[in-house]
Structures are given as C-alpha cells and as structure tokens.
C-alpha cells in the first residue's frame with residue numbers, strides 16, 4: 158500500500174461551530190459495556206473518562222452515550238427511571254460532569270440519548286399511576302384504558318409489542334396500560350402538557366450541563382391517536398404501509414409539533430444543541446424529522462439494511478444526499494449499533510433464506526443465523542471483516558455524518574454463542590423462538606488480551622466474553638500497523654481534513670461491481686464490491702482497507718485517492 162502524507166489533504170475541516178455535527182464522526186458508547194472503572198462487572202461513567210485519550214486518538218468528533226440514567230435494566234437502560242440523574246450503578250452527576258469536561262477538553266462533543274416514548278415502570282410517575290385511581294391525573298401521564306370482554310378481562314386491542322407478546326398489561330384494579338416495547342416500559346401520554354413540560358426540563362437540564370446534542374429514541378412514536386374504536390392489529394398493519402401519517406401509533410405528523418418546541422429550546426443555546434432522530438420510517442417521511450424546524454437530523458438506516466453490493470450502495474447514497482440537500486440537514490450513515498448484528502458478521506454470512514428479510518429475501522441481517530444457533534462454520538469471519546473494512550472506508554469518505562458503534566473499530570464480530578441464562582435482552586424473553594435478541598453486539602469490549610474480562614474491569618463482565626476477544630483486543634491492535642483499529646485511526650485522521658462541500662460526483666467506470674466517487678476537494682473513493690482485483694484510476698493512494706496487490710484494488714476493498 159502506498160501511503161501519502163496527510164498534508165496533501167488541505168481543506169479546513171473545522172467548519173463553523175454551529176455546524177460541527179454536519180460531517181461529524183460520532184462514536185456510540187454503550188456505557189454498560191465500554192469500560193468498568195469500579196470493577197463490578199458493569200461499565201460506568203468513570204470508565205469512559207479513563208478512556209478519553211483512546212477516544213481522542215481514534216480521531217472522533219463526538220461521542221453518543223446510550224442511556225446511563227437510573228434504570229432497572231429491563232431494556233439495557235432504555236427503561237429510564239429518572240431522566241435527570243445518573244444510574245448509581247454507573248456513577249454520579251459529578252462523575253458525568255468530570256467526564257463531560259474531559260471529553261470537551263479533548264475536543265469531543267457529547268450527545269446523550271433521550272428516551273421520550275416510554276419511561277421505566279420504576280419511574281416515580283408510573284409508580285404513582287399504579288397507586289392512583291382510574292381516571293386520575295397520575296394515570297393520565299400514561300396510556301391507561303379499560304379492557305374489553307365481558308368484565309374487561311381482555312386487553313383494549315390485540316396489538317403486539319415490538320419485543321413480542323401483547324402491547325397491553327393489566328394492573329391490579331383491572332385497567333390496562335400500553336407499552337409498545339417491554340411491559341417495564343409504559344408509554345407516556347404525549348397529549349398531556351405535563352409530559353411535554355417535563356421533557357423540556359430534561360433537555361434543558363442536560364443542555365445546561367454542557368451536552369452538545371441528543372439522540373432521540375423511537376422519535377416517531379410519541380404522538381398517538383388512541384380515539385375509539387381502536388383498529389385491530391391487521392388494520393394497523395394496513396395503515397402502516399400507507400406512509401401518510403395515518404397510523405395511530407407511528408410517525409404521525411403531530412409529533413413534529415413536539416419537536417418544534419424542542420427546536421426552539423435547542424436554538425436558545427450557542428451553538429444550538431443538535432438532535433438526531435431514531436425514526437424507523439419510510440424514506441419518504443424521514444425529511445420531516447431532519448427538517449431544521451424539527452430535530453434537524455435523522456438516522457438513515459438504509460446502508461445498514463443493504464447487502465454489500467455496489468448498485469444498492471450507489472442508489473442509497475444518491476437518494477439520501479438528494480434528500481439531505483432538500484431538507485438542509487446533512488445525511489447520516491451507519492452500519493452498526495446496539496440494536497443490530499455487527500456488520501463484520503452480517504457481511505460474512507452466506508445469503509440467507511427469504512425469512513431473514515421479508516422485503517427482498519437476501520439482506521443478510523444475521524438474525525436468522527443467530528436464531529438457528531449462530532453456527533460458526535456458516536460464517537466467513539475473514540470475508541466479513543474484509544467487507545466491513547471496505548464498507549466503513551466507503552462510508553467515512555461520504556459527505557454527511559458517520560455514526561460508529563463501539564467495537565467496530567476493533568473489527569469485532571457478533572458474539573453468537575451466549576447461553577440462555579446469560580441473556581439480558583427483553584426481545585429474547587418476550588420473543589422466545591423467534592429471535593435471540595441483541596446481546597451479541599453488547600458484550601463488553603476487550604481492552605487487553607490477557608487480563609480478567611480482557612481489561613474491561615477486574616470483575617467478570619456482565620455479559621460473557623468469548624475467548625476470541627483476545628485477538629481483537631485494543632492492546633493487540635494498537636501497535637499492529639494493519640489492524641482494524643489503526644485503519645479507523647488513519648481514516649478518521651484523514652477525514653478530519655476533508656470536510657468540503659457536502660456533495661459528490663459518481664465517476665463512470667465499466668465495472669458494475671466498482672463504485673467510484675469524487676468529492677469537490679479532489680478526494681476520490683473507490684470500492685471494489687466484486688471478487689476480483691481491479692485497476693485503480695490515476696491518483697495517489699492515501700489509504701486502502703487492505704494492501705493493494707500489484708497496484709490493483711483487491712476484492713472487497715476500498716481505496717482513498719487524492
């Protein structure tokens with residue numbers, strides 16, 4: 158591999174402060190599984206602070222912390238018992254302030270996760286609602302209904318929760334409450350002004366503490382139309398396909414009235430606080446969330462759901478850049494997060510049966526493989542990682558912001574073999590036999606090859622780590638020039654100098670397995686999705702995902718040229 162000095166890349170990457178997010182490389186930390194400073198088996202805030210030098214060296218612009226608030230961990234922290242505090246298992250508010258100061262001092266912005274659709278059933282308000290009477294103000298903060306059937310013994314509707322099982326749970330006095338996720342996650346009633354005001358208070362609380370932005374969990378679910386009669390499950394599914402805001406539960410236009418209030422609050426700060434919507438909506442509806450009068454940016458999961466394939470990648474990029482242009486947001490890109498099978502693993506699986514993906518029958522989302530037992534012999538680890546490195550380098554070359562998930566910089570594969578007794582994900586418990594859940598991408602990181610819990614902490618990690626983590630450990634990769642960790646470091650370092658206009662031109666080439674794009678600053682990205690090596694266009698290779706062979710770009714590889 159020929160490597161030219163980074164100095165050839167001369168664009169000023171800083172941008173104005175208010176726009177820091179537009180082309181930021183954001184690293185998602187799943188706090189419980191990042192680094193355990195107090196040696197109780199659970200990652201914590203001080204653990205993150207201790208790794209600020211690591212994060213800085215990686216070359217990131219921001220970190221996004223998954224929830225660290227007080228929680229019973231019924232859904233890995235997405236069941237929040239107190240929105241304006243730190244889980245005592247993870248630390249204190251003072252620890253948070255110390256971490257924030259250390260991150261800021263290292264030049265890293267902080268994004269925190271806000272979970273507005275539901276609280277934990279341990280939240281004081283839900284406990285109050287349980288103790289209160291039917292029709293009380295305390296119950297009106299959530300969604301309580303009488304049941305159906307002769308004596309109200311049946312739920313108000315036949316809706317299922319996202320994690321499996323019914324979406325309604327009955328309480329002692331016979332009423333039912335709605336939970337789109339686990340029963341420990343009762344949905345808030347966003348028609349209630351008190352809820353709206355309380356979340357404004359929460360957003361202000363963290364903004365005042367120096368948080369730079371927010372990731373909004375299930376952003377498309379807050380507004381609901383629960384007027385009677387409620388449609389049945391089949392009716393819901395029919396409405397869902399219309400993508401016109403008529404579904405009573407998801408993606409209603411009214412949700413943006415909530416976000417308009419949030420935006421006004423964000424804009425009171427200098428620079429304005431940012432927000433990115435986690436909204437699994439049709440592409441045609443995403444722009445509403447990304448609008449500058451709403452949250453300002455929205456996750457685009459299109460690449461994450463696509464096969465490693467040139468035509469799909471090209472059309473996804475073209476569509477999303479056009480959309481970003483139209484809304485004034487920048488596009489987002491992501492391959493891995495705490496909810497999906499890691500991309501190194503997805504790309505190493507053979508094409509799976511249609512059941513794995515109802516849409517096109519070929520997307521290798523990996524869930525079917527996990528469910529079938531995660532057979533290692535069906536996984537080509539090397540090919541998966543090679544493709545993942547190529548895909549990541551492709552993504553990091555794109556204009557827009559890139560969201561990375563902890564551990565992908567180590568090329569980690571999904572941990573497929575987890576005993577039932579060790580599993581934590583509610584999707585596993587509520588969906589038995591249908592999916593195994595998301596624990597396999599949430600296993601604590603390996604920092605060293607030989608220490609207890611691979612340097613995560615001095616106690617056994619809260620999810621078991623496999624023996625092969627030793628080879629992927631930070632300590633092993635740190636000094637290995639061609640490691641995935643060093644590939645990420647080099648790519649992120651180069652990227653920092655390359656934040657020009659948010660556009661690209663596709664450069665024609667005769668090979669349908671090859672994508673080549675050029676950015677206005679002269680930076681070129683070439684990805685070979687095929688199985689044979691290809692000639693590279695003229696230019697100096699600044700970085701490649703694997704070494705070139707006889708000057709050619711090998712199969713499943715990306716090169717950056719200047």
Ligand code: GLC
Pocket residue numbers: 232235236272338374375435495496
């Ligand atoms: C989001 C989170 C996921 C969580 C769910 C319910 O999809 O990413 O982890 O389980 O919301 O809060």
